[in-house]
Amino acid sequence: MKNTIRDFDFKDKTALVRVDFNVPIKDGKVTGDDRIIKAADTINFLVDAGAKVVLISHLGRPKGEYKEELSLAPVAKRASEILNKDVKFIASKEVVDDKVVEEVKNLKSGEIALLENLRFVKGEEANDKDFSKRLASLGDIFVNDAFGTAHRAHASNVGVAELLPSCVGFLVEKEVKYFDEALKNPERPFVAILGGAKVSDKIGVIEELLKKVDSLVIVGAMANTFLKSKGLEVGKSLVEDDKLDLAREIMAKAIENHVNLILPQDVIVAPELSEDSKGELKEVEDVDLEDMILDIGKESLEDIKNELESAKTVILNGPCGVFEIEEFSHGTIELAKILANIDATVIVGGGDSVAAVEKAGVEDKLTHISTGGGASLKMLEGKTLPGIEAVSDKE
Numbered sequence: 001m002k003n004t005i006r007d008f009d010f011k012d013k014t015a016l017v018r019v020d021f022n023v024p025i026k027d028g029k030v031t032g033d034d035r036i037i038k039a040a041d042t043i044n045f046l047v048d049a050g051a052k053v054v055l056i057s058h059l060g061r062p063k064g065e066y067k068e069e070l071s072l073a074p075v076a077k078r079a080s081e082i083l084n085k086d087v088k089f090i091a092s093k094e095v096v097d098d099k100v101v102e103e104v105k106n107l108k109s110g111e112i113a114l115l116e117n118l119r120f121v122k123g124e125e126a127n128d129k130d131f132s133k134r135l136a137s138l139g140d141i142f143v144n145d146a147f148g149t150a151h152r153a154h155a156s157n158v159g160v161a162e163l164l165p166s167c168v169g170f171l172v173e174k175e176v177k178y179f180d181e182a183l184k185n186p187e188r189p190f191v192a193i194l195g196g197a198k199v200s201d202k203i204g205v206i207e208e209l210l211k212k213v214d215s216l217v218i219v220g221a222m223a224n225t226f227l228k229s230k231g232l233e234v235g236k237s238l239v240e241d242d243k244l245d246l247a248r249e250i251m252a253k254a255i256e257n258h259v260n261l262i263l264p265q266d267v268i269v270a271p272e273l274s275e276d277s278k279g280e281l282k283e284v285e286d287v288d289l290e291d292m293i294l295d296i297g298k299e300s301l302e303d304i305k306n307e308l309e310s311a312k313t314v315i316l317n318g319p320c321g322v323f324e325i326e327e328f329s330h331g332t333i334e335l336a337k338i339l340a341n342i343d344a345t346v347i348v349g350g351g352d353s354v355a356a357v358e359k360a361g362v363e364d365k366l367t368h369i370s371t372g373g374g375a376s377l378k379m380l381e382g383k384t385l386p387g388i389e390a391v392s393d394k395e
Contacts, residue, residue: 052113072089076088153386194216195316268330271292317349
C-alpha cells in the first residue's frame with residue numbers, strides 16, 4: 001500500500017504537488033477545466049492541513065523549450081477561480097531558479113503557488129537527477145496527484161519521489177482503487193468494451209482482459225481487422241492487414257477462455273470520411289469494395305445492450321466510430337447512454353472515451369471517468385506505473 005496524504009502532518013510544511021493541469025487553452029483562456037476541478041479535493045485538504053502548497057504540472061509538448069503559448073499562467077488564473085483562493089503564479093523559463101526558490105520560501109501556510117510548465121526544461125522528460133533535485137529542494141513532502149503522467153518516469157514524479165517523503169493524492173488514490181478492484185476482484189459478469197483505431201495499440205490490454213472478463217466487445221476501427229480476419233469484405237475501411245492472424249488468435253483464445261467475444265453485426269458506411277459524407281446502414285456481410293465502415297449500427301448496439309443488462313463491472317476504452325463527426329457519432333453516444341442506465345460499476349478510460357461520454361452528457365451517471373488515457377491502458381495491461389511505484393510504501 002502506498003502512503004496517502006492522510007498519512008502525513010502537513011502543518012507548516014511545503015507540499016510539492018504534481019498535478020495534471022495539461023488542459024486545453026485557446027486565446028489565453030482555459031477551455032476545459034475538468035482536470036483542475038478533480039485536483040481540488042487534494043489541494044483543499046492540504047490548505048486546510050496548514051501546508052504551503054506548490055503545484056507543478058506540464059502543458060502540451062514544448063520539447064524542452066520555452067513557448068509562451070504553453071505557459072501555465074492562464075491555468076493559475078482558472079485554478080484561482082475554481083478554488084476560490086489565490087493561486088500565485090511563479091514564472092521562470094527555467095521552472096526553478098533562485099528567485100523561484102526564494103518566492104516559495106516566502107509562502108505562508110495555506111497559500112498556493114503554481115510553477116511554470118515543467119516541460120520547458122529538457123530534464124523533466126529525461127528524469128534528469130539535477131532537475132529532480134532542484135524540484136525536490138522546494139518541498140518537504142511530495143504528493144503525486146497526476147494519474148495522467150503516472151505511466152511516465154519523469155523528474156517531477158519518479159525523480160522527486162526518490163528524494164522526498166512521498167504520498168499519493170486523492171485523485172491518484174481513487175484511480176488506482178477503481179482499476180485495482182475492477183481487474184483483481186471484479187463483481188461479475190465483467191464486460192470490457194474496447195474501441196479505437198488499432199488492434200496493435202491494445203494487444204497487451206486484450207491479452208490481459210481475456211484472462212479476466214466474461215465478455216469482450218470489440219468496436220471502432222479495431223473491429224474491421226477482426227471482421228476481415230473472418231473473411232468479410234471491409235472495403236476502404238481502416239484495417240491492419242498485418243494483424244489478421246493476431247485477430248484470429250485472439251478469437252481462438254476467447255473461445256478457449258470461455259469469453260464471449262462480440263463483434264459488430266451491422267455498421268454505418270460511407271464512400272469516404274468527411275464532414276459531408278452521408279452514412280448508410282449495412283449488415284457486415286453486405287459491405288462492398290467502395291465502402292468505409294465509420295460507426296456501428298442499431299443491431300450491434302442492441303447486442304451490446306443485451307450483454308450489458310446483467311453486467312456488474314464494465315470497462316470502456318475507445319469509441320465505436322468516428323464520433324467527432326456528427327453523422328458517425330450515434331453508436332458512441334448511444335453506448336454511453338446505455339452505460340449510464342445500467343446497474344453496474346462503469347469505468348471509462350482513454351481520452352476519446354472520456355470526450356464521448358462528456359458529449360453524451362452522461363459523465364455524472366458513470367462510476368469513474370479516468371483522467372489518464374495512457375496510464376489507464378497500462379493498468380488494463382496489468383503493468384505497474386512508475387510514477388506510483390516510486391511513491392513511498394506505508395510503514
